[in-house]
Amino acid sequence: MAGPINPSAANRTGIPARWTAAQIHALAPDAASQKAGVKLGGPAPWSEYGAQAESGLVWGSCKGSGAKPYQVTVQLLADSAGPPVYACTCPSRKFPCKHALGLLLLWSAGTVPESEVLPPRVEEWLAGRRERAERSEARKAAQAAAQADDPEAARRANQATARRAEQRARRISSGLDDLELWLRDQVRAGLTGLKGGGYRPIDDLARRLVDAQAPGVAGRVRELASCLSAEDWPERTLTEFALLHLLIQGWRHRDALPAPLAATVRRRIGLSLGAAEIAAAGEHADDRWLVLGSRDRIGDKLIERRVWLQGESGGRLALLLTFAPPGQSLGLALPVGAVLDADLAFAPDAVPLRAVVVEQKALLTESAQSPAPHGGTLEEAAAAFAAALAADPWTAAVPVVVGSAVPLVGARPEDWQIADTKGGGRVPLFARGEGVDPSRADQIRYGLLASGGGHPAPLFGLYRPGGLTPLTVWSEGRAVSL
Amino acid sequence: MNSAQDWAELVSVALVGTDRRAVPGHDAGAGVSADQSSNDPALALLSRAAVAGLPRRVGAPPERFDGALPAPAPPDPRPLLPDAAARRLRTILDSYPKYLPEWLAAVRAAGYRLPAAFAPALLDLARTNTLIRPDLALVLGPIGRWLAASTGAWRYILREAREHPDPADWTGPDPDARIAYVAGLYRTDPQAARELIQSAWPAERTPVKLGLLALLARHPDPRDLPFVQSLARDSSKQVRDESTLLAGGLQRRRDRAERADFTAEVARLLASARGISRDLHNFVMSRTDEPWPEDGARLLLDSLVAHAARAAQSDRVDWSGWIAEQIQTAVADQAPVSLRDRVSGLLAEQVAATLDGAPPRIDLAAMLALLDFRRDMLAELESAH
Numbered sequence: 063m064a065g066p067i068n069p070s071a072a073n074r075t076g077i078p079a080r081w082t083a084a085q086i087h088a089l090a091p092d093a094a095s096q097k098a099g100v101k102l103g104g105p106a107p108w109s110e111y112g113a114q115a116e117s118g119l120v121w122g123s124c125k126g127s128g129a130k131p132y133q134v135t136v137q138l139l140a141d142s143a144g145p146p147v148y149a150c151t152c153p154s155r156k157f158p159c160k161h162a163l164g165l166l167l168l169w170s171a172g173t174v175p176e177s178e179v180l181p182p183r184v185e186e187w188l189a190g191r192r193e194r195a196e197r198s199e200a201r202k203a204a205q206a207a208a209q210a211d212d213p214e215a216a217r218r219a220n221q222a223t224a225r226r227a228e229q230r231a232r233r234i235s236s237g238l239d240d241l242e243l244w245l246r247d248q249v250r251a252g253l254t255g256l257k258g259g260g261y262r263p264i265d266d267l268a269r270r271l272v273d274a275q276a277p278g279v280a281g282r283v284r285e286l287a288s289c290l291s292a293e294d295w296p297e298r299t300l301t302e303f304a305l306l307h308l309l310i311q312g313w314r315h316r317d318a319l320p321a322p323l324a325a326t327v328r329r330r331i332g333l334s335l336g337a338a339e340i341a342a343a344g345e346h347a348d349d350r351w352l353v354l355g356s357r358d359r360i361g362d363k364l365i366e367r368r369v370w371l372q373g374e375s376g377g378r379l380a381l382l383l384t385f386a387p388p389g390q391s392l393g394l395a396l397p398v399g400a401v402l403d404a405d406l407a408f409a410p411d412a413v414p415l416r417a418v419v420v421e422q423k424a425l426l427t428e429s430a431q432s433p434a435p436h437g438g439t440l441e442e443a444a445a446a447f448a449a450a451l452a453a454d455p456w457t458a459a460v461p462v463v464v465g466s467a468v469p470l471v472g473a474r475p476e477d478w479q480i481a482d483t484k485g486g487g488r489v490p491l492f493a494r495g496e497g498v499d500p501s502r503a504d505q506i507r508y509g510l511l512a513s514g515g516g517h518p519a520p521l522f523g524l525y526r527p528g529g530l531t532p533l534t535v536w537s538e539g540r541a542v543s544l
Numbered sequence: 545m546n547s548a549q550d551w552a553e554l555v556s557v558a559l560v561g562t563d564r565r566a567v568p569g570h571d572a573g574a575g576v577s578a579d580q581s582s583n584d585p586a587l588a589l590l591s592r593a594a595v596a597g598l599p600r601r602v603g604a605p606p607e608r609f610d611g612a613l614p615a616p617a618p619p620d621p622r623p624l625l626p627d628a629a630a631r632r633l634r635t636i637l638d639s640y641p642k643y644l645p646e647w648l649a650a651v652r653a654a655g656y657r658l659p660a661a662f663a664p665a666l667l668d669l670a671r672t673n674t675l676i677r678p679d680l681a682l683v684l685g686p687i688g689r690w691l692a693a694s695t696g697a698w699r700y701i702l703r704e705a706r707e708h709p710d711p712a713d714w715t716g717p718d719p720d721a722r723i724a725y726v727a728g729l730y731r732t733d734p735q736a737a738r739e740l741i742q743s744a745w746p747a748e749r750t751p752v753k754l755g756l757l758a759l760l761a762r763h764p765d766p767r768d769l770p771f772v773q774s775l776a777r778d779s780s781k782q783v784r785d786e787s788t789l790l791a792g793g794l795q796r797r798r799d800r801a802e803r804a805d806f807t808a809e810v811a812r813l814l815a816s817a818r819g820i821s822r823d824l825h826n827f828v829m830s831r832t833d834e835p836w837p838e839d840g841a842r843l844l845l846d847s848l849v850a851h852a853a854r855a856a857q858s859d860r861v862d863w864s865g866w867i868a869e870q871i872q873t874a875v876a877d878q879a880p881v882s883l884r885d886r887v888s889g890l891l892a893e894q895v896a897a898t899l900d901g902a903p904p905r906i907d908l909a910a911m912l913a914l915l916d917f918r919r920d921m922l923a924e925l926e927s928a929h
Contacts, residue, residue: 101639249558305594447602511695513661
């Protein structure tokens with residue numbers, strides 16, 4: 063077997079010399095694929111494998127359960143400009159499949175030799191992709207040319223977009239009128255009746271709001287079910303009703319609101335801006351961004367990945383979002399503790415946090431070491447929450463970094479606290495946020511206690527007055543995701 | 545009316561419903577813009593609630609903590625586990641838990657300290673998998689004991705041997721530390737440990753007695769039999785029950801013949817049945833508690849290959865195929881990793897021989913993958929000293 067990929071060749075072309083195992087694991091569409099990929103990460107099932115750093119190609123044949131080995135090809139895009147492209151002859155519908163993950167892990171370990179020559183099947187595949195890309199470009203160019211030549215067509219296209227937007231706005235208004243009537247009826251009859259009424263009416267209302275193209279509101283309505291089952295359900299439910307009422311008013315008067323607040327209202331209703339729109343309209347910030355934490359939230363149709371970043375130069379926080387249906391890879395392969403050198407654009411908002419990557423220059427994950435984040439005190443976190451709430455009344459929690467945090471063990475799990483040795487404050491350790499189940503909550507608590515060993519350490523989490531939900535802690539120069 | 549009172553009142557009205565109770569001070573409007581909502585009492589209540597509930601949602605500044613932090617974990621001077629080995633541990637926990645005992649023993653021998661983040665998961669595992677407790681306690685060292693003491697969970701780890709047993713522990717007040725001292729004594733001088741247990745026994749209380757009995761059970765020695773039998777008259781029922789069980793086990797050990805030499809027994813069983821047999825399978829499966837010598841493992845490997853060749857010719861499906869698979873996995877798990885070279889050679893021969901694509905009866909590729917996994921995991925733990 064020949065030696066590993068020539069690192070100097072890779073740097074010339076800007077393709078990362080080698081991805082780390084952590085990055086490759088982040089590509090897996092689910093835990094089962096990740097484990098299966100690891101099992102295939104050794105040389106035993108593989109044959110005819112090779113890589114070409116210049117083109118970012120890695121290929122191999124993997125012995126599978128069938129008679130013929132599966133042929134796998136992966137292309138890593140230059141400068142990590144996007145998720146890798148996968149091709150595998152196995153019947154799995156997941157992207158990347160376990161064979162692709164195994165091949166990448168094999169490559170990451172240095173076992174795949176560099177090859178000048180591409181095997182014929184890889185050449186064919188590349189040629190096919192180039193052809194398809196050219197055809198698609200030609201089509202787009204023809205369309206654009208047609209529109210430029212024909213201002214009438216361009217105008218019609220814009221009109222169609224405007225019409226769709228108007229139609230959606232009408233649907234939302236109608237859905238919110240419906241919601242308002244429902245809220246009013248519940249308050250007239252008394253919330254006690256709602257508590258006894260079961261989940262069905264809430265579910266139906268949420269469905270109608272989804273049909274009205276207001277998914278953000280639908281999500282809030284579904285949360286009413288957990289409000290109603292809490293111990294302080296009267297207060298929680300009335301609070302949520304009031305916030306829904308406020309959101310309806312916000313929508314109705316959106317044209318009279320200051321632009322950032324109007325943007326917040328639209329976002330909370332579920333009208334999200336696309337990446338291109340944000341890049342065009344949003345405020346840009348070019349920095350080296352530390353990946354503070356990453357969480358996947360499993361919805362009924364989509365998995366949502368949230369990645370929080372902190373700018374090295376000012377400590378500014380940003381949130382990257384990506385969605386994918388289950389079984390598909392979530393594009394953002396950003397390991398916690400890595401540093402992303404990139405130009406971001408922030409979506410306009412009363413509390414700007416959501417951002418998109420406009421241009422990624424490099425992802426620095428060479429060693430497992432992570433720089434420490436900028437941290438503050440718990441008092442500063444509370445102040446940040448209050449400021450956010452003042453700007454965006456629907457704020458539930460704010461991302462914060464506590465510079466010097468220690469967990470305090472309590473008599474019962476829910477009695478644990480987090481102490482801030484710099485500021486001298488303490489807050490409950492709220493591990494059960496977002497419907498986290500008890501065993502996972504234990505994992506978070508014990509993981510935090512073990513990683514810190516009782517020493518103050520930087521901690522990233524989500525702060526609300528009810529408590530701090532820890533997501534990541536730094537220990538011995540490494541970021542540990544909890 | 546202050547905000548908190550206003551809020552409490554709004555909650556109670558909302559509970560019974562605005563049809564039944566009026567919203568107090570409804571005409572006031574409280575700064576909400578004039579629209580249809582201010583006319584409808586229910587909607588007016590919600591508008592008021594949005595404002596009145598705000599102080600509640602802002603919350604209070606954090607409370608102070610009264611300065612005294614609990615003591616942190618004692619420092620651990622050992623070098624940190626290399627990154628490759630830490631990734632390997634993740635893989636073992638996710639996909640190959642059967643290799644954890646072998647891996648932990650190798651970490652202990654190499655003298656590395658684990659990243660503390662792994663401690664809770666490993667401590668959880670050792671609750672049920674008691675065989676890994678001694679190695680885990682030594683590998684985790686101070687952080688394991690600190691976690692158990694801080695949380696009250698995993699208390700069993702406090703009774704396991706420490707790296708450097710301190711005689712002061714034996715004379716000290718902590719029962720767990722005293723048991724841990726004896727466990728540590730067993731590692732260096734089992735005879736002294738047995739004598740200490742027997743001499744100290746009469747003065748001990750039941751919880752310590754049970755801990756010491758567990759140590760006697762972990763290091764069974766038929767010479768303890770008279771002492772253990774005498775415990776049948778102990779005042780505690782638990783002690784009587786445990787000692788009876790242990791006495792039975794010790795008797796069986798004493799009366800049983802010497803444990804056969806692995807390689808000799810494998811050779812004998814193969815010769816008498818002219819190949820693999822149920823007896824060979826039983827013997828092999830009874831010896832998975834220890835690593836095997838290379839020559840014995842080679843005999844097994846060769847017998848599996850011979851069996852596969854015969855089975856391919858006869859095309860008969862019977863019990864022997866299932867037994868062969870079991871023995872095959874056991875060889876991959878228990879044989880010294882140096883066997884991988886022989887497996888690799890046999891695989892090359894097999895690939896050349898099965899050009900017609902018929903699936904081989906013995907999955908040498910899978911065996912090689914497992915052996916290579918074990919080889920790599922051990923290679924990553926080259927000594928820290």
